[in-house]
Amino acid sequence: MKLISVVLSGGAGTRLWPASRQAYPKPFMKLGGSALLEQAISRGQACGTDDLLIVTNQDHLFLTQGLLSDMADPPRARYLLEPKGRNTAPAIALAALACQATHGDDAVMLVLPADHLIPDTESFVANALEAIRQAQEGHLVVFGIHPTGPETGFGYIEVAKVGRDIQPVLQFVEKPDIATAQDYLATGRYYWNSGMFCFTAGTIIGSLEQHAPAVLKAARLAMASANTQSLPIPDEANPPSVTRFDAHTFGLQPDISIDYAVMERASNVILVPARFGWSDVGAWPAVALAHTADASGNTLGTADGTDWVAVNTTGTHVHIDSHCHKVVATVGVQDLVVVDTPDALLIVSKQEAQNVKRVVDALKERHISSAQHQTTVLPPAVHRPWGTYATLKEEDGYKVKRITVKPGQSLSLQFHHQRAEHWVVVRGRGIIQIGDAEHVTQPGEYRYIPLQAKHRLTNVGHDELVLIEVQCGDYLGEDDIVRLQDRYGRS
Known part of the structure; x- marks a missing residue:
């Protein structure tokens, strides 16, 4: 049996703004010591x-x-x-389609969203092995979560009776209002839909052909025009493969x-009840x-x-992303969430936390470039x-950055039309190349x-290189980069 872990790493996580952004979305948030995406990958390995x-956005490669x-033990990824x-x-x-082309119809796909928190691996x-056995018998398997309350943010799955047994799915129902959710719980027949699945490549392709032929046809067209190549990683003997899609053909796929x-229409859907703690965060x-x-x-x-001084404070969560040490004080508050990042501050009651995504919508409507979710806000x-950069300060005519470069890595050979730069290691x-x-x-x-001088920075030491960069010029946007050579294949 060939078992493939399919990790879906998408979604903007707008209800977790401002920590989750399009440039640095929810799967990369760290909870329990590691990023949610890393945890999903590790569960598949286990x-x-x-x-x-x-499967992820091209900007997050x-x-x-x-x-x-x-x-510590990274798998080889496609x-x-x-x-x-x-x-x-x-x-x-x-x-x-990718699994079928590489491994055939019998390849088992364990589909895992990249933004779930499951502490009990x-x-x-144990549940996943049960799901794999069911998938090999031709079933479409979904993991059901035992409801802990009348949650309105999840879809629900109806079965004959909630319990420990694997059983056929009677129906999928969409996110209910609070009264309907309470009715679901009272019946003892409903699970939350976790969004985790297991099936063979042949079974899901056959189900798409039967129940959603337009989706399968569009996917085949997207794959036919796609370009697959090895990722250019220095000193990597067996680099992973990357499939990039034509934007127009890809966009023809139904949303x-x-x-x-498929799941609401198919008759061969089996539910495996989760015996582990779960949160979609x-x-x-x-x-x-x-x-x-x-x-x-x-x-x-x-x-x-971060030092937090809490005076007469109860039930409050504080999340700080800062370039430097910060003291946070809360006095006489309860049931709040306080999220402070270098460019945005959120204060919300826990009861209103679901409405944070409305802030994102408002920022987009107002075109507030200094705090807009879509593209301009930087984590x-x-x-x-090659490493990281962080903007420490920016005003008219200058910008200050902190740049880190991993051992053995280098920035592209590049120049800028509209800015000069000052570098201090x-x-x-x-090794800093300036001109020749x-x-x-x-x-x-x-x-x-x-x-306009061509330049490049290479870390030739054994430790991380840290550099302070001061840019000076009339325009300091990230798009004023002309790459002449790049070992990572970027243009």
Whole structure:
């Protein structure tokens, strides 16, 4: 049996703004010591998966690759890079076609969203092995979560009776209002829909052909025009493969969930009841529950570099992303969420946390470029294949950045039309190329890069290189980069 872990790493996580952004979305948030995406990958490994297939946005490739490279035992991954989000039915259809082409109809796909929190890996593996056996018998398997309350943010799945047994699904129902959710719980016949599935490539492709032929046809067209090549990673003998899609053809796929497209219509759907704790970390109160509370029910999301003084404060969650040490004080408040990032501050009651996504909508409508969710807001550290950069300060005419470069890595050979740069190495050892000259640069040493001068930074030491960059010019946008050479294949 060939077992493939299919990780769906999409979604903006708008209810977790401002920590979750399009440039740094929810799967990369750290809970329990590691990113949610890393946890999903590790769960697949624990089940004995032979291969890893990640479906993600094309802008998150190097961020994902960086996460994998930092894992103690990273699996070899294949990537399907979406030029835009197209919901779970197209994502699963593309993944199934890729698995079928490589491993045949009998390949078992364990489909895992990248943004779930499941602390009990051992119980998850036991459930997953049950699901795999059912998938090999030709079933479409969904993991059901035993409801803990009348939650309106989840879809529900009806069975004959909630219990420990695997059983056929009677129907899928959409997110209910509170009264309907209470009725569901009272019947004892409903599970929450986890969004985790298991089936063979042949079974799901056959089900798509029967119940959603338009989805399968569009996926086949997208795959036919796609380009697959090895990821250019220096010193990597067996680099992972990357499939990129034509934006127009990809966009012709219907925007529809796998539940609507197949699961609600198929007759061979089996539910495996989860015997593990689960959260989709859909809003800030769920994030708070993932942390250990103090005697007053307060939780701190970022302990490093933050001192929190809580006076007469109860049931409050504080999350800080800062470039420097920060003191936070709360006095006489209860049941709040306070999220502070370098460019945005959120204060919301836990009861209203589901409405945070309305803030994102409002920012987009107002075109507030300094805090808009879509493209312009940067997280504390922007990840690149060579390391990270963080904007420390920006005003008219200048910008200050902190840049880190991994050992053995280098920035592209590039120049800028509209800015000059001043570089000071503060840690590590690098070679800075300016024009055709190369300069070995140690901590405390300074280099000036004139306007339109080609330049490159390479870490030639054994430790991370840290550099402070001051940009000066009339325009300081990230798009003023002309790459002449790039070992990572970027244009």
